[in-house]
Amino acid sequence: MDPETRFRAVFEAAYAPLCRYARHRGLTGPDAEDLVAQTLEIAWRRIDDLPAAEPLPWLYAVAHNLWRNQVRRERRRRDLLARFMASPSVAACADPAAGEPGVLRAALASLSDADQEVLRLVAWDGLSPADVAVVLGCTPVAARTRLHRARRRLAARLGISPGTQRRARSGHKQDDSHDPVEVP
């Protein structure tokens, strides 16, 4: 398969998931389009490096890095804007959504950037812990650990005790009394 044919197939498969990835991180319009386009442009330039079997996690990793850079730029821009305004809170990103989704999203937003991202990757983007590991550049065990801890902190924000949040699974006893050991 020649590179262009392969890239067209990757584009076909990845365009919608990457658009949703951008949307899940609050990007819309040209900002979202820029993120998707830059990710796919890198994929096209590095088509020989793209994993043949599972390109999506690799693409998510690229998008993740681009997005983090974008967030840093946006924070700098917001800081600059705040210097010109009497009320810096104007540029803040408060989510005015009401109801349960709003409460959940607000609780999510109160977590650290790292916790938010691992939860978004799993719950919103549908990635497995193994795929999350590719995106975050860690081992699958570490990815599971990060997910576990982030989920626990989200529950704490919502006032949910560990014992009430998990579904009972027959034949398994859930034990949240200690954290798994993180493998770096």
Added chain:
Amino acid sequence: MIPLDDDLLAALRAARPDPGYQPSADSPEAAAMLARILRARRDPARRMTRRRLVLAGLPAMAGVAAAAVVGAAVTSSGPGSTRPTVSSVRTAVLDAFERDSGDIVYTTRTIQWSRGPVTTQQAWTYPAFPVPGQQVRFRLFQSQNGVPVEDTESIYIQDNSSGLTQSTTAGPRSAEIIDVEYATRTWSRQQSSSVLLAGSLSPSLIRDEIASGRFTVLGRVSLAGRQAIELTWSSSLGRLTVTTTLWVDAQTYQPLRSVATTRAALHDLLITAATTEYHILPATPANLDLLSPPIPAGFTRTASSPHF
């Protein structure tokens, strides 16, 4: 996708933003993006680089319309006047821009920041609408609260990009910069990989908006004694909304004035209001001299500007 093994993650998944969002790789937007990416690969000059393009005008946003600012100067032509169609205005304005493409566009812009300083910008762009390969000269003279701050000329070769972008993936790759810094009483002339572009002061910005046809014709008005046609459009930049009102001459269809307001969506708070006046100057030797920043007596030359 993995099965979510607890209620919390399931609830979180249900709370994802815009669950009905269904982007498609078959959409026209996706097809255009694919074509752009494939084209960029064939043309190495369009690859991503890590250089800086400095945009004049408002930082990261175009200014927008404070109707109150100009309300006193604009009067309706009355109910008897007919409102031109978007299509007819689009054609006439683009024809006017085509006629003016080799001229100099001189703009003066006043920016009022919310409870902040008043920034005044004078800009000269030549030619008004450059074609790829053509040399562009752009001068920007900025003052704050009436005090000169910086006077810069940027000379570069127009590339194949559509002209206006804040991305570093397109645009000219280097420029000759003449920069006069009033605070330090210094000036410099250097070749730089940081390029000062006209940004929101560029007449191309208006041309692109008009060409898109995504504007509304509000009607005919009298603007400072001249018959004008009033147009408006809005755009969003994240949580900022920029609304522009543009008046074009009813006879020549050249731009006369634009007023832009930038508002924060959250509280509909006015952040900036910018008023811009447009003047089309023929490219005579005397007018071309205006593109070079004068060096005030007593200013010291330095090797480079701290800004480029």
